[in-house]
Amino acid sequence: MAEYETIKYRKEEGIGIVTLDSPPVNALSRKMLDELDKVFDEIAQDEEVKAVVIAGAGPNAFSAGADVKDLAQLSPEQAVEVVEKGHRVFTKIEKLPKPVIAALHGYTLGGGNELAMACDIRVASDRTRFSQPEVTLGLIPAWGGTQRMARLIGKGKAKELIFTGQMVSAQEAYRIGLVNKLVPDGEELRAAMDIARMIIMKASPLAVKLAKKAINEGLEKLAIEDALKVELECMKELAKSEDLREGMQAFIEKRQPQFKGK
Numbered sequence: 429m430a431e432y433e434t435i436k437y438r439k440e441e442g443i444g445i446v447t448l449d450s451p452p453v454n455a456l457s458r459k460m461l462d463e464l465d466k467v468f469d470e471i472a473q474d475e476e477v478k479a480v481v482i483a484g485a486g487p488n489a490f491s492a493g494a495d496v497k498d499l500a501q502l503s504p505e506q507a508v509e510v511v512e513k514g515h516r517v518f519t520k521i522e523k524l525p526k527p528v529i530a531a532l533h534g535y536t537l538g539g540g541n542e543l544a545m546a547c548d549i550r551v552a553s554d555r556t557r558f559s560q561p562e563v564t565l566g567l568i569p570a571w572g573g574t575q576r577m578a579r580l581i582g583k584g585k586a587k588e589l590i591f592t593g594q595m596v597s598a599q600e601a602y603r604i605g606l607v608n609k610l611v612p613d614g615e616e617l618r619a620a621m622d623i624a625r626m627i628i629m630k631a632s633p634l635a636v637k638l639a640k641k642a643i644n645e646g647l648e649k650l651a652i653e654d655a656l657k658v659e660l661e662c663m664k665e666l667a668k669s670e671d672l673r674e675g676m677q678a679f680i681e682k683r684q685p686q687f688k689g690k
Contacts, residue, residue: 430466430467430470432463432466432467433459433463434448434449434450434457434459434460434463435447435448435449435450435460435463435464435467436449436485437467437470439474439476439477440621441625441628442476442477442478442479442628443477443478443479443480443481443621443624443625443628444471444474444477444479444480444481445480445481445483445621446464446467446468446471446480446481446482446483447482447483447484447485448460448482448483448484448485448490448491449485449486450485451485451486452486452488452489453486453488453489453491453492453534453535454484454485454486454489454490454491454492454540455491455492455493455494455495455496456491456493456494456495456514456539456540456543457494457495457498458495458498458510458513461510461513461514461517462513464517464521465513465516465517465520468517468520468521468524469520471524471526472524472525472526475689477526478526478624478627478628478633478689479526479527479528479529479624479627479628480524480526480527480528480529480624481528481529481530481531481617481620481621481624482521482528482529482530482531482543482544482547483530483531483533483616483617483620484531484532484533484534484540486534487533487534488534488535489533489534489535489536489537489540490530490531490532490533490534490535490536490540490544490556491535491536491537491539491540491543492535492537492538492540493537493538493539493540493541493542493561494510494538494539494571496565511570511571514539514542514570514571514572515571515572518542518543518546518571518572519546519572521543521546521547522546522547522572522644523644525637525640525641526633526636526637527548527549527624527627527636527640528546528547528548528549529547529548529549529550529551529620529623529624530543530544530547530549530550530551530620531551531616531617531619531620531621532544532550532551532552532553532556532607532616533552533553533555533556533613533614533616534553534555534556534557535556535557536552536556536557536558537557537558537559537560537561538559538560538561538562538569538573539569539571541558541559541560541569541573542560542569542571542572542573542576543571545572545573545576545577545580545606546572546576548640549608549609549620549623550606550607550608550609551607551608551609551610551611551616551619551620551623552598552601552602552607552609552610552611552616553598553610553611553612553613553614553615553616554598554599554610554611554612554613555598555613556597556598556601556607556616557595557596557597557598558595558596558597558598558601558606559589559593559594559595559596560573560577560589560590560593561593562590562593563590563591563592563593564593568590569590573590574586574590577589577590577606579647580605580606581604581605581606585604598610609623631687632669632671632672632674632675632685632687632689633671633687633689634665634666634669634671634687634689634690635666635671635672635675637689638662638663638665638666639662641658641662642655642658642659642662645658646658646659669690670688670690671685671687671688671689671690674686674687674688675687
């Protein structure tokens with residue numbers, strides 16, 4: 429397992445736990461993006477890890493977003509390179525063939541919220557605060573925020589939040605579909621881990637992998653007919669799998685299935 433400076437990584441019961449660890453607000457520096465890139469490569473190759481949870485260290489924030497002081501010193505060309513790096517890393521997380529759950533608390537702003545939106549499921553403390561404040565700095569949410577937010581909460585609401593840069597409460601974020609689940613402050617990591625354990629205990633890893641692929645790729649298609657073709661291809665792969673046979677047999681025998689991800 430590699431050593432990291434701005435993040436922490438550990439494994440527990442088949443769950444890879446990635447913690448953003450750059451006090452006081454876990455700003456997403458270029459160094460942190462590089463380390464997220466590396467740790468998700470490590471996770472992708474580790475067959476022991478069946479699900480991933482991303483959290484933020486400290487009491488203040490999941491992440492308050494990009495390191496603005498760092499960005500202010502960049503040339504236009506360097507700034508574009510940072511945007512491209514963010515795209516690459518967040519897309520890697522979004523397309524990881526394992527479920528990724530964000531455990532959110534405190535300030536979840538800018539790039540921090542964009543990272544959360546690249547995850548499959550978002551669990552938030554009831555004291556979390558969300559914002560995409562980039563326009564107040566003369567920027568846009570360019571680590572996928574303009575695209576993922578519109579897909580999550582709809583075009584109109586995404587435009588309102590991005591154009592105004594307003595802060596929204598955890599309760600409002602839940603109401604509009606930005607987060608999946610609200611829990612009392614301090615319980616977000618436990619709740620995210622519970623969801624990860626539920627997936628690991630009950631689901632075929634191969635079925636989850638292909639369901640994630642079908643959902644993600646289907647949403648990228650313009651027509652439902654093309655999206656259904658993606659779903660069909662995933663089902664063709666599952667139809668030949670050991671996990672499908674095991675799942676059916678376990679159901680018939682009224683026992684817990686023993687999935688192998690094959």
